[in-house]
Every structure is written in C-alpha cells, then in structure tokens.
Amino acid sequence: MQVKISKRAQILKPSPTLSVTALAKRMAAQGIDIISFGAGEPDFATPDYIKNAAHQALDQNFTYYTAAAGIPELRQAIAQKLLKDNNLTYSPDEILVSAGAKAALANVLLAVLDAGDEVLIPVPYWVSYPALVELCEAVPVYMPTSIENNFKITAAQLETTLAQLHHPKALILNSPNNPSGAVYAKEELVAIGEVCARHNILIISDEIYEKLIYDDRLHYSIAQISPEIQARTVIINGVSKAYAMTGWRLGWSAGPSSIIKSALLIQEHTLSCVNSITQKAAVAAYTTNDDSIEKMSQEFARRRDYLVTALNQIPHVTCPLPAGAFYAFPNIAYYFEDNNRGINNSIQLCEYLLQEFKVALVPGAAFGADEYVRFSYATSIENIIEGVKRFARGLKALIEA
Ligand SMILES: Cc1ncc(COP(=O)(O)O)c(C=O)c1O
16 A cells, blocks of 8 residues: 655655764674764763662652653752753743653644744754754744854844744744854843844744853853743753763753643643653752763863864864864865865765765754764764864865876
8 A cells, every 4th residue: 555645744854963873883883994973962871870760760660651741850850950050930830841852842843833934043953943843834944154153143133034024933042052062142142032022933942952061151041031031932951962861862841831731732642751760860860969961071172172173273174163062063165166076065075074084974964054064072082083084084185186
C-alpha cells in the first residue's frame, strides 16, 4: 500500500547537524581516523551525584507515570533555579517539564502558532527553529546578522522588519547562540524587548546554553527586564548542555500560565510525561551544590581560546571569539571564490574536508549562513589540535595551483 505522506511531514528535512555526526561516526566505525567537530553535546560524563539520584529512584521503584507537567518537586526546583540564577519569580504551574528543550519548544510553538503566523528568526539559527515553525504551518521570517555585529540583531532592525510583516506573532531569541556563540548584553535585550512590547510580539527565549558563558560575562534573560516583558516571554531551558545530560531528555518551558497550560495539553496527548527516573536526576542537578558545571565551563573556555586562535592563524579565515556555548563559527567564504575543485558552498566544502582530510564540520548552510562552518569544541584538546591542522591543510590544498 502506498500511503501519501502528509504535507506537514513532507516539508521536513533531516537535521544536517545530526547527519554529519552520523556520517562521521559511520566512517569512524569502519576504522577511518576521523576527527569530528560535529558534536552538539558536552563530551563530559553526567556528574556522579546526578547518576546516584537516578539509581536511587530506580531502587525506590519510582517507575510509574508522573504528572504530565512534571513532578511537583522538579517544577519547584526549576522555580527556585529561576529565582536564584535569573531573579525571576515563577509558580510551578507556569513551568512545564518536557522531553528536552527541543520538545519544550515544539509544545510551546504548537500552543501559540496558527497557520500563516510570522515568526522572526535571527540568522544564523539553530536548525530546528525553522522546521518547528513550519511544522505549525507558520512562516519563518529570517533576520540577517553580520560578523561585524557579532551575529546579533538590533532593535532598529527588528522595528524595520516588523513594519513589513502582516501577521507577526513571535521572535525566537537564542542567547548564548548555537552556532555563533553570540551572547546578547542587557542593553541590547532591553531595546529588543521594548520593540516587542510595542508590537505585541511574544518572545521565545532559548537559554539552553546559559551555563556555558565565558570571560566573567553573566547570562541575562530577556524576561528579567520587567514584569511586562516577562509576561510576554516563554523561557526554554533544560539540563542537556549544562549538566552533560543530553541523552536523559529533559528540558522545560517557563512562561505565562495560559501558554503553559495549552502546551501541557499538547504534551498530555503526545508524550504523557518525561521519564520518571530522569526527572529525579534533574531534581538532583538543580538542587545540589557542585562545582562540576564550573569545571566543565572552564575546560570549554580553554579549548575555545586554543581553537579560535588557531583558526584565525589560517589565511583568509576569520573567526570572532564566541562569548558562550561550545561552538566556533569561522567565515571561510574566500575559499569558494577561486578553488581548484569548483567548491562554492559550505556543504560541498564539508563533504570535501570529511572525505579527503577526515575532519567533520557542520556546514554553515544548515544554520542559514553558507559562508561559514561550525566547529564544536566539545571534543578533546588533542583532537582540536589535530583537527585544525587537517582543516588548514584541506583549505590550502583547495587554492594550490
Ligand atoms: C539552541 C538549542 N536549543 C535547544 C536544543 C535542544 O536541547 P535538548 O537536547 O534539551 O532538546 C539545542 C541542542 O542542540 C540547541 O542547540
């Protein structure tokens, strides 16, 4: 029987970040010595105190369905985290625990978007934003940024873009950003928040990299600006990146109760609840004082410094110093202009580097920025040293006569 696939599903394409890592892993499994910069997850183990909480939950047979929104203990712990880290007050019924930040975002978008609603997405963007917006039959509106402006949109640009739209509904902000590492400063967010308030725009603030921020900078959530801005913001966050817990699948949304309630209904009929053991582990993550996150962040900063310095030493490569997350996003456009392989886009370049120089990167095209490639430094310093050498050799070979 030939079943016609829904239009909704047909518009989706495989996630390019997952495909590069999958291809690199397949090549590595065949015994090929690949250096992969594809990972979107910390290469550290989940801290022991979190694993112990999961063991304990199992031993206590905490293995049944939980409340769909998450166990009260966890929602309370998240509310306390929001107060302590972000100076924001939320009640537990304004918090929804979902199966990863990705699912948290999907539930919220499904709860607020109608067909034809326009959603503003700064470029470069995390790959799933456009896909999820389109899944809701809404329309992504891309806002370009520049390397000179550290890949950030401005309030003036937002104002100009909004003036051209007919059904603007929401803005998706991501700070610290994947793939650029950009971090918005408080003043920038205040100006953006003011425009959103004037145009009645919902702000979806993806803060999943909150804990990975360098050089004594502080994370600032746009919801902190004022109670009015908080009332038009949904924060997306979770344990995946901060606590090296990507495979456990736990993220959450925090926002106005009307939105959270609707997102909860969607979750009730699709997921039921997040894995009960994972929820107990997340309680431990949020309520235990431990320096493992801080140590992980220091190690990321050390690798970032090495990687970005090495990249900027390669002729015609420009890489700004990322302020957060664990990605570097160098511009490599020079190498498309005149090379001996006819390579003229980031996908072809990444294929060439993987096949011939055994180094895996994610093409900038995946994030809407074809003149770039993304390096994840969630890999050992030894791999970074060797991988950058391969990258440099690959680029040089492209322009050798
Ligand atoms: C910006 C951004 N948001 C959300 C996520 C998803 O996080 P989770 O693994 O918790 O679903 C990622 C993961 O790569 C990300 O980079």
